[in-house]
Amino acid sequence: MANALVFIDNPGAALKKSSLELLTLARKLGETAVAFNGELTEHVAATLGAYGVATIYQPSVADLDDYLVAPKAAYLAAAVVASGVTAVLIENSPEGKEIAGRLGIKLNAGVITDVVGLEADGTAHKSVLAGSYNTTAKATTPVAVFSVKANIVEPEPAGAATAPATAKVEVPADAAANAARISSRTEKPASGRPDLSEARIVVAGGRGVDGDFGPLEELADALGAAVGASRAATDAGWIGHDAQVGQTGVTVSPQLYISAGISGAIQQKAGMQTSKVIVAINKDAESPVFEIADFGIIGDLFKVVPQATAEIKKRKG
Amino acid sequence: MKIVVLVKHVPDAQFDRHITGPGNTTDRDESILSELDEYALEAALQLAEERGGAKAGNEVIALSMGPSGAVNAVKKSLQIGAYSGVHLSDDALAGSDAAATSLALAATIRHLSADRRPVDLVLTGMASTDGETSLIPAQLAERLSLPQLTFASTLEVNGGTVVARRDAGSHSETVEAQLPALVSVTDQINEPRYPNFKGILAAKKKKIASLSLADIGVDPSEVGQSGSWTVVESAAARPPRTAGTIITDEGDAGIKLVDFLAAQKLL
Ligand SMILES: Cc1cc2nc3c(=O)[nH]c(=O)nc-3n(C[C@H](O)[C@H](O)[C@H](O)COP(=O)(O)OP(=O)(O)OC[C@H]3O[C@@H](n4cnc5c(N)ncnc54)[C@H](O)[C@@H]3O)c2cc1C
Numbered sequence: 177m178a179n180a181l182v183f184i185d186n187p188g189a190a191l192k193k194s195s196l197e198l199l200t201l202a203r204k205l206g207e208t209a210v211a212f213n214g215e216l217t218e219h220v221a222a223t224l225g226a227y228g229v230a231t232i233y234q235p236s237v238a239d240l241d242d243y244l245v246a247p248k249a250a251y252l253a254a255a256v257v258a259s260g261v262t263a264v265l266i267e268n269s270p271e272g273k274e275i276a277g278r279l280g281i282k283l284n285a286g287v288i289t290d291v292v293g294l295e296a297d298g299t300a301h302k303s304v305l306a307g308s309y310n311t312t313a314k315a316t317t318p319v320a321v322f323s324v325k326a327n328i329v330e331p332e333p334a335g336a337a338t339a340p341a342t343a344k345v346e347v348p349a350d351a352a353a354n355a356a357r358i359s360s361r362t363e364k365p366a367s368g369r370p371d372l373s374e375a376r377i378v379v380a381g382g383r384g385v386d387g388d389f390g391p392l393e394e395l396a397d398a399l400g401a402a403v404g405a406s407r408a409a410t411d412a413g414w415i416g417h418d419a420q421v422g423q424t425g426v427t428v429s430p431q432l433y434i435s436a437g438i439s440g441a442i443q444q445k446a447g448m449q450t451s452k453v454i455v456a457i458n459k460d461a462e463s464p465v466f467e468i469a470d471f472g473i474i475g476d477l478f479k480v481v482p483q484a485t486a487e488i489k490k491r492k493g
Numbered sequence: 494m495k496i497v498v499l500v501k502h503v504p505d506a507q508f509d510r511h512i513t514g515p516g517n518t519t520d521r522d523e524s525i526l527s528e529l530d531e532y533a534l535e536a537a538l539q540l541a542e543e544r545g546g547a548k549a550g551n552e553v554i555a556l557s558m559g560p561s562g563a564v565n566a567v568k569k570s571l572q573i574g575a576y577s578g579v580h581l582s583d584d585a586l587a588g589s590d591a592a593a594t595s596l597a598l599a600a601t602i603r604h605l606s607a608d609r610r611p612v613d614l615v616l617t618g619m620a621s622t623d624g625e626t627s628l629i630p631a632q633l634a635e636r637l638s639l640p641q642l643t644f645a646s647t648l649e650v651n652g653g654t655v656v657a658r659r660d661a662g663s664h665s666e667t668v669e670a671q672l673p674a675l676v677s678v679t680d681q682i683n684e685p686r687y688p689n690f691k692g693i694l695a696a697k698k699k700k701i702a703s704l705s706l707a708d709i710g711v712d713p714s715e716v717g718q719s720g721s722w723t724v725v726e727s728a729a730a731r732p733p734r735t736a737g738t739i740i741t742d743e744g745d746a747g748i749k750l751v752d753f754l755a756a757q758k759l760l
Contacts, residue, residue, distance in 0.1 A: 245631065269661075273626065275631075277627075287723065308730065358667070418662050455750065468734040473739075473746045479744075484747035485747075
């Protein structure tokens with residue numbers, strides 16, 4: 177019988193890196209099952225096999241995506257009962273956390289969010305209060321629900337591949353009864369850069385870019401990085417709100433965070449101070465961002481950034 | 494419309510925050526109204542005002558659960574403009590996790606619905622600025638069997654229908670539900686007003702109801718540490734980040750930056 181259930185929601189043609197991370201982590205807890213939503217392509221099924229998944233559950237209805245989270249939580253609850261698992265792993269997106277929350281109430285299960293490490297006995301590691309404390313937490317209930325941050329393990333296929341069985345899960349008839357309906361949806365144009373929350377390197381700009389993200393985008397492309405921003409920059413409309421890093425934006429934890437023209441207000445720091453290495457470029461030597469920078473440059477970003485980009489291109493040949 | 498706004502009393506993020514005591518809970522000495530709840534309060538006030546305010550029978554009730562100091566979050570909400578306040582406080586609530594908190598809040602909202610007329614809308618911030626789990630809106634909605642419209646960056650109520658826009662990373666969507674509903678709002682939704690002198694004076698005359706677990710019919714064992722489904726086993730302050738090398742650009746800082754990245758094996 178499976179011990180851990182991983183929720184994989186609409187991956188499309190290939191599994192996201194964060195899903196592979198969940199599958200890798202789940203194996204620590206024992207045999208893995210997947211609660212799948214969306215179209216299961218042959219390629220995705222094969223990847224699930226490579227990651228050692230024993231069973232793939234699919235919902236009996238196709239309209240889970242027409243509603244906000246509630247029916248997905250109802251489906252997952254039914255999948256937990258069908259699979260008999262004791263742990264559920266979900267990605268730590270806003271939607272993932274909400275599904276986890278509703279699922280916890282349905283199952284009388286403890287929910288632990290923002291997990292950055294998980295041990296075989298269900299002990300979860302978290303970083304709280306804007307990265308100022310490391311805590312460990314545990315669910316005291318028979319079933320535990322974890323929403324897990326991206327980038328905390330390297331995806332690794334199982335030693336031996338499996339041929340997963342598939343099974344249908346009956347979604348309760350009233351699953352959508354108390355759900356908000358999604359009446360329209362527009363996809364934003366893709367930038368071609370890595371996803372901000374998963375990127376290994378983030379180049380972020382603030383009010384100091386004065387309307388021109390061009391030099392930061394060029395540096396990001398030379399480094400294979402995602403572009404982030406402070407709220408001042410997104411509020412000014414220089415870049416989309418989805419690029420905002422911080423308390424009310426995306427939390428990032430990359431290998432390298434380059435902050436340019438950002439003062440380093442507490443709400444901005446909250447979203448980036450667990451980055452491994454922080455580089456700051458700012459004209460003002462008094463900016464609080466220098467208190468947390470591993471390498472700080474007091475200077476004009478419009479001079480420093482293009483010079484760095486040119487130098488990287490030169491060295492990479 | 495009868496609107497309940499959840500307001501949380503949280504440690505001020507501008508100062509160092511600490512986790513203390515045997516239950517590893519956050520020290521709440523230097524606390525304020527959670528900034529992100531001000532957006533929910535503003536959204537509630539706007540909805541009520543569009544409908545003729547208190548004179549037309551609208552209600553905006555600020556609800557806070559927490560120890561004695563949490564009443565300050567309610568008072569501040571009244572100064573900003575909430576029409577009345579509710580403070581749920583009981584020693585047995587200490588150490589409640591999200592599941593136990595949502596249980597107590599759900600019972601309070603049922604209690605507020607039972608006394609006169611039902612609550613139409615529960616409004617919350619997108620997250621508290623201390624726990625930051627965003628679990629409460631979802632868990633409260635589940636317990637009350639309400640549709641949830643979370644992370645709303647716009648909000649309209651037309652007749653009995655609530656409509657909101659949300660922006661996720663890769664897409665933007667419009668969502669709708671029938672009232673009663675629960676909505677959590679982001680900091681994009683509005684510009685919260687500040688309490689003015691008139692508001693501060695008016696707040697002194699407004700009512701704050703103090704409720705205990707007995708008032709809302711919750712057994713003490715259902716909340717606090719005994720009613721929680723998770724425990725924080727350990728908490729350790731992370732050593733603060735220390736400043737590294739700081740240089741002043743003398744025309745070659747871009748090169749020095751690349752040298753640094755190369756030395757860190759980040760290229
Ligand atoms: C409820 C709430 C939530 C918030 N959430 C977030 C959040 O999620 N993320 C976030 O970022 N902020 C958030 N904020 C806003 C935050 O408090 C700051 O206002 C914001 O981060 C400031 O952005 P900034 O550093 O780009 O702008 P500023 O503080 O104006 O700093 C601009 C910096 O650029 C420097 N500069 C200017 N020109 C140049 C140049 N040519 N070269 C180099 N340096 C230059 C200046 O010296 C200055 O330090 C939030 C605020 C509130 C109240």
